[in-house]
Amino acid sequence: MSSLRPRLIPCLQVADGSLCKTRRFKNPIYLGDPINAVRIFNDLDCDELIVVDIRATIEGREPDYGLIEEFASEAFMPLAYGGGIDSIEQIRRILSIGIEKVVIGSAALEGPLISEAAAVFGSQSIVVAIDARKTLFGRREVYVRSGTQGTGLDPCAYAADLEQRGAGELFVQSIDLESTRAGYDLDLMTRVSRAVRIPVIACGGAGTLEDIRRLMHSTGVAAAAAGTMFVLHGKHNAPLISYPRSAEIVSLARSTGAYSS
Amino acid sequence: MAQVSIVDYGIGNTGSIRNMLGRLRVESELVSEAHGIAAARRLILPGIGAFDACMSALRRTHLDAPVLEFARTGRPLLGICVGMQMLTLDSEEGSLPGLGLIAAHTRRFPDVEGLRIPHMGWNRIVWRDVNHPLACGLTDEPRFYFVHSYRVLCDTPQSMLACCSYGGDFAAAVIHENIAGVQFHPEKSHRFGLRLLGNFAGS
Numbered sequence: 001m002s003s004l005r006p007r008l009i010p011c012l013q014v015a016d017g018s019l020c021k022t023r024r025f026k027n028p029i030y031l032g033d034p035i036n037a038v039r040i041f042n043d044l045d046c047d048e049l050i051v052v053d054i055r056a057t058i059e060g061r062e063p064d065y066g067l068i069e070e071f072a073s074e075a076f077m078p079l080a081y082g083g084g085i086d087s088i089e090q091i092r093r094i095l096s097i098g099i100e101k102v103v104i105g106s107a108a109l110e111g112p113l114i115s116e117a118a119a120v121f122g123s124q125s126i127v128v129a130i131d132a133r134k135t136l137f138g139r140r141e142v143y144v145r146s147g148t149q150g151t152g153l154d155p156c157a158y159a160a161d162l163e164q165r166g167a168g169e170l171f172v173q174s175i176d177l178e179s180t181r182a183g184y185d186l187d188l189m190t191r192v193s194r195a196v197r198i199p200v201i202a203c204g205g206a207g208t209l210e211d212i213r214r215l216m217h218s219t220g221v222a223a224a225a226a227g228t229m230f231v232l233h234g235k236h237n238a239p240l241i242s243y244p245r246s247a248e249i250v251s252l253a254r255s256t257g258a259y260s261s
Numbered sequence: 262m263a264q265v266s267i268v269d270y271g272i273g274n275t276g277s278i279r280n281m282l283g284r285l286r287v288e289s290e291l292v293s294e295a296h297g298i299a300a301a302r303r304l305i306l307p308g309i310g311a312f313d314a315c316m317s318a319l320r321r322t323h324l325d326a327p328v329l330e331f332a333r334t335g336r337p338l339l340g341i342c343v344g345m346q347m348l349t350l351d352s353e354e355g356s357l358p359g360l361g362l363i364a365a366h367t368r369r370f371p372d373v374e375g376l377r378i379p380h381m382g383w384n385r386i387v388w389r390d391v392n393h394p395l396a397c398g399l400t401d402e403p404r405f406y407f408v409h410s411y412r413v414l415c416d417t418p419q420s421m422l423a424c425c426s427y428g429g430d431f432a433a434a435v436i437h438e439n440i441a442g443v444q445f446h447p448e449k450s451h452r453f454g455l456r457l458l459g460n461f462a463g464s
Contacts, residue, residue: 004382004427005404045451047383047406073280076451078406098276100408100449122310124379124408199377222377 006252007223010230011050023179025147031239038074044243056084072098105129106144118166128167133175156195163196174204179228181207184215193220263290266301270322273307277448287462298327308343313355345442364416376428379410386423386433394464405445
């Protein structure tokens with residue numbers, strides 16, 4: 001079986017035009033110019049990026065096309081953009097700017113947006129976000145609107161439904177673990193990944209490359225995303241952008257994989 | 262006059278390609294009419310999505326004949342992703358013929374257990390001809406970003422400029438005289454893609 005280079009994706013949050021980082025979807029700390037961050041990731045030969053405007057949906061705003069254009073002109077790697085997207089026209093505009101993929105969250109929950117978008121633009125450009133929170137009984141529940149609204153849905157059932165509707169990839173985040181550096185929710189990621197055939201991008205909890213290795217080896221997800229680990233450094237969370245060297249990324253591959261170099 | 266012209270037939274990631282050429286300080290333009298293509302110094306044929314959708318859009322805009330004419334001038338032509346597949350004879354994805362500039366066929370990936378389609382992500386390529394101008398400075402483990410569900414198989418080894426492996430070998434890049442194609446997205450393959458587009462602009 002052919003195996004690709006492990007996908008390691010920094011996930012950048014923006015709010016009010018600034019790079020920021022939340023913890024468990026709350027209390028954003030502001031970290032400066034997001035375009036500059038993208039430039040640094042370019043220089044570090046970063047393989048892929050996700051940028052999410054964490055306020056757009058909550059504030060009922062259109063995506064910030066000016067900012068998206070700046071991202072597109074600086075990001076020479078595949079870039080997925082999310083935040084406030086709820087129509088075919090918005091998707092068309094974002095993709096035409098030169099962004100590869102859109103991330104759709106709350107607007108995927110109901111209605112025909114995902115199936116229509118997949119038919120018009122192809123599944124490969126449609127990523128759907130699944131934000132999951134642990135319930136009192138240890139189950140996981142899908143939340144929308146930046147983690148503020150429960151849906152009662154089980155992430156696996158929701159994932160299978162989204163695949164059916166034409167989603168190309170799933171961006172699965174653990175709200176409880178976000179920015180904790182406690183490691184990924186391996187149980188959740190394993191179950192969601194088993195529920196679908198489309199690629200699953202796991203996010204939430206990464207603190208070290210060892211966390212990513214554990215995720216890649218034990219869950220079947222296609223990609224590891226992380227925020228804190230790539231934008232903050234040390235126990236005082238000093239802003240510092242980093243990305244592993246190419247050889248370190250290759251070393252994260254499952255040992256059964258054919259990818260080598 | 263622009264160094265590189267990009268065929269604008271309503272499909273393809275022209276924004277990203279122009280952004281990267283801009284980073285290289287290469288002047289580029291979109292061309293959507295026959296005379297623009299005829300006057301081009303170097304031409305890029307982008308493409309994304311379904312094969313027939315691309316071919317029929319190229320026909321609908323009456324740019325298929327001008328692209329074929331351009332290919333005959335000997336000036337450099339580069340197809341990207343489905344733009345490369347359009348250079349081949351046909352595709353299993355559709356029923357329309359390709360431009361037939363490269364002796365190759367676009368075929369489905371094999372149905373192999375565990376092989377996820379599309380082939381999406383970064384993969385290594387191996388040049389068949391390391392001395393080709395497009396390969397200049399890219400011989401040390403080059404990797405590129407791929408997104409595709411169909412792959413190109415060449416009729417003759419001479420048409421294959423670079424090889425990639427995913428469920429078996431396929432053409433990562435094709436060549437016939439002045440006509441080249443790449444299956445991957447150089448415009449999204451950071452320093453490797455910059456180099457490749459720079460090589461094309463300087464060819």
